[in-house]
Amino acid sequence: MSTPDEAPQPQQPGSQPPQPGNVPPAGYQPPQGYQPPQGYQPPSQPGQYSQPGPAQPGPPQAGPGQPGFHFEMPTDGPRNFNDVMPQGGFSGMFKTQGLPTELKVSYFIWVISGLLGLLFGLIGFFAIIALFAFAPGVAAILLIILILTLAVAAAQVVLAMKMKEGKEWARLALTIVAGISLLLTIFSAASAGGSSTGLGSNWFGFLVSAVAVVLMWLPNSQLWFKAVKGHA
Helix, strand or coil, rough: CCCCCCCCCCCCCCCCCCCCCCCCCCCCCCCCCCCCCCCCCCCCCCCCCCCCCCCCCCCCCCCCCCCCCCCCCCCCHHHHHHHHHCCCCCCCCCCCCCCCCHHHHHHHHHHHHHHHHHHHHHHHHHHHHCCCCCCHHCCCCCHHHHHHHHHHHHHHHHHHHHCCCHHHHHHHHHHHHHHHHHHHHHHHHCCCCCCHHHCCCHHHHHHHHHHHHHHHCCHHHHHHHHHHHCCC
């Protein structure tokens, strides 16, 4: 049995802190060398201790593998005319190995609509030549629109093939081509005699081009472009 004169033994390093039921006196300091357990919170006021609790989860962080839309200006622009032309020529126009489904659909939309634009443009050219005998002013305006349309259709095919190679600048250029096609459609529809020469409003063609643009910028397509750029 201990006597009142006996002093309490000092705490040894590494000993456990007071239990929740034992309230230490005011001004209590933990012994030197003591490490609190993980999750332990110091008391906000003297004489109060809080139980260790699980760590609170923080806000979710976006990982590198999570796809999302993020626009960046292309840094792989062409440096000369050879960089603009498709590698290997036009012999591999209908080969799409390695492309994701979204880009395959977009690619064929661009190529087929471009080829059809060239075909119908040539047919419209003969109609415009015949129109010069009756309305030379209108025919001249339609001829300018036709030349621009043929140039856009040819550029569309070439850019689609460069897009298939993973060139981000070609994807951006095709997006601009879709905007130019919309302007040509509006001007052609507003021109007198446009419908009689086959150059009238082509809203269906523009909507198809808009679908092709959206498919090029989907998250899965963007991941493919980044993967190709990383292996270049």
